[in-house]
Amino acid sequence: MSVLVLAENPKGRFKKAAYELVHYGHLTAKSLGGECIALVIGGVDGAGDLGKYGASKVIHLADFKAGFDSGVYANIITQIAEQVGAHTVVVNHSSAGKSLAGRIAVRMDAGIVSQVNTVPAKEGSGITVGKPVFSGKAFAKFKVEGDKRVFSLMGNAIAVAEVGQACPVESLSVNIPESNVTVKEVKTVDGIVPLPEAELVVSAGRGMKGPENWGIIEELAKTIGATTACSRPVADTGWRPHHEHVGQTGVAIRPNLYIAAGISGAIQHLAGVNSSKCIVVINKDPEAPFFKAADYGVCADLFDVVPRLTEAFKKFKSQ
């Protein structure tokens, strides 16, 4: 019996989320028994390197060329799960993973828990696994009975660690069903570190007053090599693109540094950013809830503080 994880490889390369998932699969196999097997669908170099994060073997369907179709992928993953005798299948809680988890669970007749953030443990006749609930305010333990289960792993839930060496890569024969989906266009954002992988993030909210003022945020982000983010209302009103929205309904991040300017720190915002290692809050309201979650707080006007912070970083970098 084994733990099967789907290592996503958009644009033919693995992202941090894939390494995170493989490492989670390794920890799950240690806890529940068996080995961690990584499944890679489509062309990518260095599939065997997933062994470094805990995969004992990689199943690589390198000839698969079609685009993503959750029906087709779920069918393939279920076939592979059966062939390798997987008791647990784990996918990322990404847009692809979210569309896959339920389909795989139905096909495998397995229990499902989405957005987990702990390693499952055996308990009685089943297993238990944890996930945040009520916008991250509480933590719930779910019990899954039966001998099969499917999880989607919350982004940035566990730290990636190297635990081994490159592992063998094999192929397996599967029946690939015909796709009912035609992908007409794929729009991607290039040139920046995607938010889920960013180590440094500069974020701003409604305190910016309008999109015309975002230059100071972009300048600060550019100076320190950070990715920009925003609160939900800012994206909803079109001040910033939706892919920058962080929080409960946006992207979950876990950077080393999160600088938040003009964001109140509502619970739904904190749900996506409170795993950041260091949070710096700039807000002119001393009662802003974000200060309670901050490692460093600056209670002042952001239009004064942010440019001065940028200048200080520039000076520091030029020394």
Ligand SMILES: Cc1cc2nc3c(=O)[nH]c(=O)nc-3n(C[C@H](O)[C@H](O)[C@H](O)COP(=O)(O)OP(=O)(O)OC[C@H]3O[C@@H](n4cnc5c(N)ncnc54)[C@H](O)[C@@H]3O)c2cc1C
């Ligand atoms: C179901 C649900 C899901 C949600 N999901 C999300 C989510 O995923 N992400 C998210 O962000 N929100 C989410 N929200 C919205 C959330 O509840 C808040 O409304 C939102 O986060 C507030 O955004 P904000 O802090 O930018 O704006 P505001 O609440 O308007 O806060 C602006 C802040 O800027 C400060 N400020 C103003 N001017 C200045 C200045 N010159 N200098 C310094 N500070 C200044 C103010 O003191 C204030 O604290 C969700 C809400 C619901 C109901």
